[in-house]
Amino acid sequence: MPTVSMTVNGKSVSAEVEPRTLLVQYLREHLGLTGTHVGCDTSQCGACVVHVNGESLKSCTMLAGQAEGADVTTIEGLANGDDLHPMQEAFRENHGLQCGFCTPGMVMSALDLVKQNPDPSEKEVREWLEGNLCRCTGYHNIVKSILAGAEALRG
Amino acid sequence: MYQFNYQKAGSQDDAVSALSSAEDGKFLAGGMTLIPTLKQRLAQPSDLVDLSGINDMVGIQDGGDSITIGAMTRHVDVANSDVVGSKIPALQHLASHIGDPQVRNRGTIGGSIANNDPAADYPAAVLALNATVITNKREFAADDFFDGMFATNLEEDELITAIRFPVPEKAGYAKFPNPASRYALVGVMVAQTGGETRVSVTGAGQDGVFRASDIESALSGNWSAEAAKGVKMSDDGLNSDIHASAEYRAHLISVMASRAVDAAG
Incomplete structure (x- = not known):
């Protein structure tokens, strides 16, 4: 079997x-990074969103081999020890989740948005979340969380 | 997914020779349709030849009265391109509304038109803007490229390398998206290029993208939203599914055409 190597959350990995093998399987089954979820498995729900070379994408719709040599960031790569990343903290503060299944993808997607647009409007946040589905919250607190997280990141 | 061999091509020649030597190979562009298709076991290629390492198939060139877009250029790069935005804003608008941000970060223009999904956006742009599809073997006029649902006139080992869009005088695109997938239930592009009026419809036809000649005639004499809306489309040959009946799609074509004319100005 071919060996696939990449950098995940700052660490060189190889398997x-x-x-x-899909990228999401590589992360979950070979590296044990189960924070990235498989929801719909049809590239619609966004539970599997990770960053590859700084851009968000759906890791259920990319082969691990396509990420050879890439720099990958998952939800596990955000917190600094016990200190949550400001976007994670904003989701906690604003109750931006209920069951929590979609949350890793929501957070990773939100971070790609605020990187490109540090001060998004509510409408821009809602449009950006086109590729992230949540079946519990009705999105309202997720949008609030992302706006608060963006504000925290602007400092 | 069934098993397959995966290899990444370094050049167009590499890609074509890898495909020729495979038992039943497929080119892999952005993978936004091919990977889901493999996951559902609807295809069983022996080999995937990844095109993402071929640098001369990526990028947007301003040719003055045309724009040439490399086949492996992603939707996000067309959506963010100043050249496309200033010369063919309708194409920029179209690219920025395909799927969702994560799909636009992977999906490519070449992959989209090679797949010719009957509800994809780019085929409408190729047809209405009278683009030229450039392959490793030849150039196709837009009217000669598509060949019915999920089918094109590409040969097995033929590789789309770029798409050249003439700069229109006016163009507009309007779609009624499926609320879940953002595929077009009906999408209409209208364009005037070199005095010719062309109108294409995606999402509606049983044979995929097509030109709406009745709306073209109406707009040729009177370029206005009212003229487009006044055309009563027949529902012959249109799709009926759980999302919309053929009759409803026929109605939407005129409505989307009128909105596209408004957008074109």
């Missing part, structure tokens, strides 16, 4: 995997 022998079948070519059909």
